[in-house]
Amino acid sequence: QKEVEQDPGPLSVPEGAIVSLNCTYSNSAFQYFMWYRQYSRKGPELLMYTYSSGNKEDGRFTAQVDKSSKYISLFIRDSQPSDSATYLCAMKGGAGNKLTFGGGTRVLVKP
Amino acid sequence: SAVISQKPSRDICQRGTSLTIQCQVDSQVTMMFWYRQQPGQSLTLIATANQGSEATYESGFVIDKFPISRPNLTFSTLTVSNMSPEDSSIYLCSVETRTSKATDTQYFGPGTRLTVL
Numbered sequence: 001q002k003e004v005e006q007d008p009g010p011l012s013v014p015e016g017a018i019v020s021l022n023c024t025y026s027n028s029a030f031q032y033f034m035w036y037r038q039y040s041r042k043g044p045e046l047l048m049y050t051y052s053s054g055n056k057e058d059g060r061f062t063a064q065v066d067k068s069s070k071y072i073s074l075f076i077r078d079s080q081p082s083d084s085a086t087y088l089c090a091m092k093g094g095a096g097n098k099l100t101f102g103g104g105t106r107v108l109v110k111p
Numbered sequence: 112s113a114v115i116s117q118k119p120s121r122d123i124c125q126r127g128t129s130l131t132i133q134c135q136v137d138s139q140v141t142m143m144f145w146y147r148q149q150p151g152q153s154l155t156l157i158a159t160a161n162q163g164s165e166a167t168y169e170s171g172f173v174i175d176k177f178p179i180s181r182p183n184l185t186f187s188t189l190t191v192s193n194m195s196p197e198d199s200s201i202y203l204c205s206v207e208t209r210t211s212k213a214t215d216t217q218y219f220g221p222g223t224r225l226t227v228l
Binding site for chain 2: 032034036041042043044045046049088090092097098099101102103104
């Protein structure tokens with residue numbers, strides 16, 4: 001079993017819809033949670049990072065962390081075609097404190 | 112945040128040859144990392160490069176195949192040695208910085224797309 005599970009998609013939504021992405025994890029030592037966006041042929045771009053359980057909002061993006069369920073989510077409101085990309089969750093904590101990535105979810109926002 | 116550049120952005124190489132990838136950061140950072148991302152896959156950590164010490168390699172990666180240099184706090188190189196088609200991948204440099212809330216976050220360079228024939 002992978003430490004971090006993420007549905008690969010693709011997830012196709014119409015423009016303006018809410019995009020809902022999530023990851024589950026098994027390592028209770030993870031304390032820091034991040035979401036990266038990666039456009040085709042580009043490096044990952046940090047979108048959001050959170051430390052504690054709860055919600056964090058930044059513009060159209062909301063990150064949620066539920067440590068008791070070992071579940072994190074990213075919501076994109078009013079999605080735009082420019083949001084079409086692969087979204088990677090990542091987390092760290094515990095021994096080694098290395099960043100562990102999910103497999104990424106490919107999102108397609110159709111105009 | 113940090114601005115990271117990599118050279119070359121892409122290359123096509125013959126098997127058996129070696130390629131050195133450069134990573135330059137616009138600020139001094141302690142921790143630098145090298146990742147590999149194979150087509151359609153997520154990121155796999157190759158090694159951690161700290162200035163003034165030897166790189167620490169992850170399981171499955173060895174120094175003879177992926178020698179790393181870290182001469183100062185803004186620069187690192189990764190060499191892919193004796194390449195085979197299985198080394199075709201995107202190689203990404205990453206740095207760790209501390210945010211205002213004392214959380215270490217990682218930023219990534221644009222990547223080097225390597226094709227080995």
